[in-house]
Amino acid sequence: MGWEYFFISRTNEMNLNLLKCVSTALLVLTLFSSNFAQNKVTVDPTTQRFLGNKTTRFDRDKYLQAHVWFGDKNDPEFESFKKQYNINSEYQGSRRFWGPMNMTKKGNIPKVKNKYNGEREVKPYTVVTGRATDLFYDRKVDYTEVDITSYTKKVAAYVASSFQKEWEEMPGIYEPYNEPFVHASDLYPGKRNREKTDIAIQKISSSLSELGKAIHAVPELKEMKVAGYASAWPEFEHNNFEVWDQRFKQFIDIAGSDMDIFSVHLYDGKGLNNSGGRRSGSNAEAILDMIEAYSFIKLGEIKPIAITEYGRLVDDQPNWKPKSGLSNYHPIENAQAVRSQIHLSMQFMERGDNIVTTTPFSTGKEDPTKKYSKAGLWTKNDKDEWELTSRKYFFETWKTVKGKRVNIASENVDIQVQAFVNGKQLYVILNNLSEETQSIPLAIEGDQDFKNIMVKRIKTYVNKMPKMVKKTLKSAPSSMDIEYGETIVLTYNYNHKIETPQKEYRTKYYASEYLKPIKSNKKNSFEFASVTAGTKGNVTLRLGIGRDKGKSLQPIVLLNGQQVKLPNDSVRGYDQHNRKKFFGVLEIPVPHSLIKNGKNEVSVTFQDEGGHISSMILQVISDKKPSNKKVN
Known part of the structure; x- marks a missing residue:
């Protein structure tokens, strides 16, 4: 009887332990399934999506840009780059530091030549910018104590007249100054002074107001928009939002009504953006939301926003100094910006109805010994020939994407998504902001009449070169694993044209x-x-x-x-x-x-x-x- 009792007891104990194990396994599986379900991405290609009342098409010219300017120069590598990545053949570059104010020298305003009549045509999405010291030119003068209102109005009138009558390359956007407030101390001699800096910011804002008024007074310039103030370091929250109050708010209060567009620069990386902090993600959303919110409250309208620089601040190379002859280009350091550029561009696309242009800070052809070769879209190879850097992967992401927006929803706030339909193609783009690999259930609603599905994965790593992988599937994947900083572009090739009857x-x-x-x-x-x-x-x-x-x-x-x-x-x-x-x-x-x-x-x-x-x-x-x- 003892052995029988022992056997039955052990059996019951084993069954109980087994039951516990099964229950635990089911609990883990349930939790996993629950988390898995919460990551779901759903696409309805039959519902056309509008941002606001009108914006639905993927405007490639707005997003596929670089911080370069080639103008009319017939550069073979630039032309090859445009063809390779399906960029507008008429694209000459995005932003240049050259405008009429550069023609004023030491207070002397030149005469305007009458070369053009009538309304001026502009190059869409192009930006002409300059520096506040083009106006406040004398470094020996304390402009916080000197009234130059009369001179400012004369310069503003000259700039407007020059654009109207003689300036050849007309920009779509005139952004008078680049990052002027972080250089406000240039307006007075001596050490930085908080009170003088605040006055300098007011003077710069007032000059922007005068420039806006002068240009808006010329009907022939109605297609050219005025933007300001090209904000650097938008750390609005610093010192209980003192930076917001002193800079962007004050600028809107003084010059906001005379601007067509508000412009700002957004970067991940080191420098003034804390120690390696990121703006991509919730921080960029807060910055842009705050600008829009105050625009609505103060001006009664949401002014459009231009992102005239963005990406990642990459480091200089160790021991590099200007004119040292050392290279400031490193392929892995250069590649770090690709991850940030794709992160941020996905955020800007979701704001496409209120963002008018976006320029990732990838520079043109600079010798590797120059400072901004580190951010180059091109570099010199061992044969002293120009070749594209890893910055090309930003353009590779969007190489074939086009069409109109359609419904797409992500249950995971860290998974950024976009979807577009063009004829028989559905493009689905996934981007992971999370520092962890995510498993994403992926559901395409409606019929599954696919010819095939092309998958392109672009991975940007922290300590090694980016990697692109392509493959073609015969059936639609039900889920995708996506790493941190990875972007996946899925092209669903249907056997028929995709209709979008719902809106x-x-x-x-x-x-x-x-x-x-x-x-x-x-x-x-x-x-x-x-x-x-x-x-x-x-x-x-x-x-x-x-x-x-x-x-x-x-x-x-x-x-x-x-x-x-x-x-x-x-x-x-x-x-x-x-x-x-x-x-x-x-x-x-x-x-x-x-x-x-x-x-x-x-x-x-x-x-x-x-x-x-x-x-x-x-x-x-x-x-x-x-x-x-x-x-x-």
Whole structure:
């Protein structure tokens, strides 16, 4: 009886342990399946997607650019590059430091020659820029104490007249100064002085206002838009948003109404962007949202934005100095920018209705001993011949992509997505902002009448050269693994033309307030007027936050009195661990049933104190075209 009892007991114990193991395995599998499902990307190629009322096509000229200028020069490598990557044959470059203000020397304003009559035609997407010291030219003068309003107006009138009557290469965008506020101390002699710097910023902003007014007064220049202020170091959150108040806000207050476009530079990498911090992801979203939010509040409209430089600040080579004769080009260091350029360009494409141009900072043909050879699109090989660097992979990503936007949705905020339809082709682009490899379930709705699926993977590594892999599949993949910094382009070749009978419209509504301090357990309320809800769709609250590290990013959010459940991760990209403060957008999905036509109210409450809500935007994707252009 003892052995029988022992046997039965051991059997029961083994069965119990087995049951525990099975239960644990099922739990792990359930958790894995749940996380796997939360990463799902769904594409509906039959629903055409609009950003705002009109923007639907993939504008290749807007995005496939470089920080070069070849002009009318017939450069064989440049022409070959354009053909290889399907870039507009008329493309001559994007941005150059040469404009009428360069013709003024030491206060002398030249006479304008009458070479052209009538309305001037411009080269779309091209930018002419300069430096504030073109106007404030005398380094011995303290311009913070000298009134040069009269001279500024004369120079502004000359610039407008020169563009109207004699300037040959007419830009689509005139951006008078490049990054002027970080060089504001050039306007006065001696050491940097905070009070004088603030006055210098006001003087620069006033001059931009005068330039805008002068150009807008000439009907023949109506196609050329004025942009400012080419902001460098948009670390708005620094010192409780002092940088915002002193720079971009002050610029908008003084010159905003005289600008057609606001321009800004966004970079990952070292330098003034903290120690290797990244703007790609939630930080870039917060910067751009804040500019748009204040534009709406101050000016009653959302001014378009030009990204006239972006990418990654790559390091100089050890021991390199100007005129040292040493090379400042390293292939792996050069390649690091590809990852950042693709990350950021995907973000800009999602803002295509309000972004007018984007120029990745990949430079032209510079000898390897020159400073910006490190950022070159070309370099010299061992045979002293020009060849493309790894920066070519940015253009390889978008080489064949074209067409109109169609519905695509990612459940994972770290997986950036775009989808386009052109004839029999569906292009799906996936990009991973997460530092971890992600497993992505991928579902294409509708018929599966594919001829084949072409897959192109571009991987940019931290310590080795990028890698591109291509393959062709006979059937659609149900899931994809995607590494950090990897981009996957899938081309679904259908056997028939893809029709898009359904439409959807993405609209952003801006609150009437912004930059509100966060107090412990104190409700911050926001109102949105004239919302078009539609009958179905998706809703996202875009909550801009600037807070010290360690502060909560999980507030209590109510929409029209109903509490919104926050996702585990609402921060696009990495957690900003190597930045001094967190400044980013929380992207909070909301049930469509919670919004209504007309006025909507949102309240946000944090349990801990400190920081600011920098912006609040209600994003609605619905089946109904928005009627109020002012908030679109």
